[in-house]
Amino acid sequence: MAVLIFAESDSGFYKKSTFEAISYGRKLADQLGTTCIAISIGNKGTENLGSFGAHQEVLYVNELYQTFNPQSYAKAISQTAQQLDCNVIIISQTYTGKSIAPLLAIKQNASIATGVIGMANTIDGFTVKTTAFSNKAIAHVKLNQEQKILTIIPNSYQINTYSETSEIINLEDTIAASDINSTVLSTHKETGKIPLTEAELVISGGRGLKGTENWNLVEELASALGAATACSKPVSDMEWRPHSEHVGQTGITIKPNLYIAAGISGAIQHLAGVSGSKVICVINTDPEAPFFKAADYGIVGDALEVLPRLTRRILEIKK
């Protein structure tokens, strides 16, 4: 019995959510009195994962893992779980994680909980809190099978650091070309930007910003803060901003420490994607805008005037 964590990385860098997942796995392993093992597939970051709580690390470097195929990744994790006798598998709920987790659930004949936002309660059975109804409720899910899989929402568990070094273990990998059942033809990634799902600080703009010509105000504030940028659905529909920035029910769900919304009304479908944010600040000319009800701080005013003042103040403080 051990806890296994998928250590997701991208181009030689672990994702922040990977460190969260490892810290989660370690806490759980301590709670269950067992070992915490991390597995990297295809590539890895530079850090030793012992610093985040892993006792052991497994690495598979076969070329076949260079492009992402849910089937082969699930196979690698499953064979590791079986060889090292792991019965809980932890995966960050990224696009990659979401494609692997259900395949693993079948391979392991496991109970699976998605949208996990808190540490498991293992006193009486095994129960986790998960988000439900697009962030409008929390469900307590009990996992009945011996084998368990959890997908954890990024930025919902704190990273802990340890002064430990993990032991690297080598396992035989049985992956073969026949395990790859779809082919990646080409990949396009936005470069030089903080990915929205990983950002701790996010500045978002809505239709109230009037047009693309004003987006420099959002970007200047974001760059002063080191934040990522986001937008409401109509803004991406009108192609003022790329679709990858659209947050909400039909877009990305984010959970940053800070979400500043400028010129966004706060429709329920928008809130569905951002209401998990720790601190929410709203700038809107309309004091009746629904977003104020979901906010911690609010400024009733014209975003076109307020945003530059916020940027200036940050630059003063940082000087």
Add this chain to the structure above:
Amino acid sequence: MKILVCISVVPDTTTKITFKDNDTTFDKSSVQYILNPYDELSLTRALEIAEQNAGTVHTITVGESDCDPIIRKALAIGAHEAYRVDAQPKNAPFVAHQIASHVKSENYDLILTGRESIDYNGGMVQGLLAELLQWPLINVATEINYSDQEITACRDIDGGRENVKSSIPCVVSAQKDLCEPRIPNMRGIMMARSKPLNVIKAIDLPEFTEITKYELPPSKTGVKLISAENAEELIDILHNEEKLF
């Protein structure tokens, strides 16, 4: 070309969520149910692909008889035949096993699902189904094309998009931008009445997971307003009190 579209019936997003029986059960009374928005997209795209390839489109829903009006809507949009597995959709593995069991008795070339159902937002059924059937999975697709026994698709990945191809049969899940959802017209609604809605019995399965309790997320204590003239104060609070940067 025979396509199966998985249709889930979910509460409308604007529904107020409440619980009963000491917060152990979701209160369905006064909830407005809709066809899951992502499943509207996959259904529309399935119809387009079927039209170009002289194909047929079946739908399947795991749910009780209160789902029938929504299933009729799918038929009105254009699906040829519908199946309903008569059981409460307890959780994603339960649903996936039911659908897989149906698929084994029919020859489908392609299964389309939504990226996620907007009730539990799991996004799991498609992957569970793909693995149960041992078919390839293309998850969160913004484009799906079919020709010569092959599916090519564009899928969302972390921080970008990727073009992929797979042989058929395979499972593909639909993301927004896939297409403009079709709306039923009068003729479609009339025709839907005489299309088959087959009810099938559920297979028995173990309880993989159970929901023991619900709670509402902690609500905000109230907004602190800062006047626009002193906008800078917001930054001071975020820096000094919230220590966010």
